[in-house]
Amino acid sequence: MELFGYDIQTIYLIGLVISGIGTLTFILFGDFLEGVFPDSFLSPTLIFSFLTLLSASGYIFEILLSFHSFxxxxxxxxxxxxxxxxxxxxxxxxxxxxxxxxxxxxxDLKGRIGKVITSIPVDGFGEVLIEGVSGTIAKSAKSFNNEPISFDEKVLIIDSKEGVVYVLPYQNMKLKGGNEL
Incomplete structure (x- = not known):
């Protein structure tokens, strides 16, 4: 069967090449395209996959099967x-x-325990390392009570504003049952 003066196999092959080039372009410039088309139902990933699968299966079926092209x-x-x-x-x-x-x-950082990796001076900034299930976070830190906190000391995060956590030294307190708080 011919369409627009070209054999249907040729059209499928051209569609496969074009969708392949589009996929490669999307891999290289995907962040830009997602910025241009934010939160759309038809994402470029779905469109390129659909065109690639349609072209590839059409080309293969035209070669292997003797059915009508439609x-x-x-x-x-x-x-x-x-x-x-x-x-x-x-x-x-x-x-x-x-x-x-x-x-x-x-x-989410409020109430978590961290460890000082850069000591926190009076009225100054240091750095705290917070470990969690999803990974480790290093944040700029300031003492909540403007008191110095030394290196490698455990701290309790009281507040977090504009990328800076406000901390207090953390003491392990025993509860009546012998569990740590």
Whole structure:
């Protein structure tokens, strides 16, 4: 079958090459494109995957099967839709939510225990290392009561404003049951 004066296999092959170039371009300039099209339902990743799968399956089916070209196009279209839906549901959505789980807010730091890695002078700044499940965070720190806090001392984070945590020296207090507080 011919379309626009070209064999249908040639059209599928050209579509595959163009979607491959688009995918490569998206890999290189993806951050810019996501800034241009923020939070759209049809992300460039889904569009390029759909076009690649449609073109590739159409080309392969045209070579292997002796069905009518319109039927091959419909089969390729349905296959591409199913595979892109599975890609979105089982890969892209879990990856996007996993990325968000690594993010923390300043409010989340309140009440956590850290260790001083750069001593905090009176009316000055130091640095505190906060360890957690998602990794280690180093933050600028200031004493909450304007008292010096020495290197390697445990501190309790009282507040966090504008990227600076306000800390107090942390003492292990025993509760009645013998557990540490």
């Amino acid at each position: 039927l091959i196009f419909v089969i390729s279209l349905v296959l591409a839709l199913i595979l892109v839906t599975l890609l979105n549901v089982f890969v892209l959505i879990p990856l996007s939510s996993a990325e968000e789980s690594m993010v923390y807010r300043e409010e």
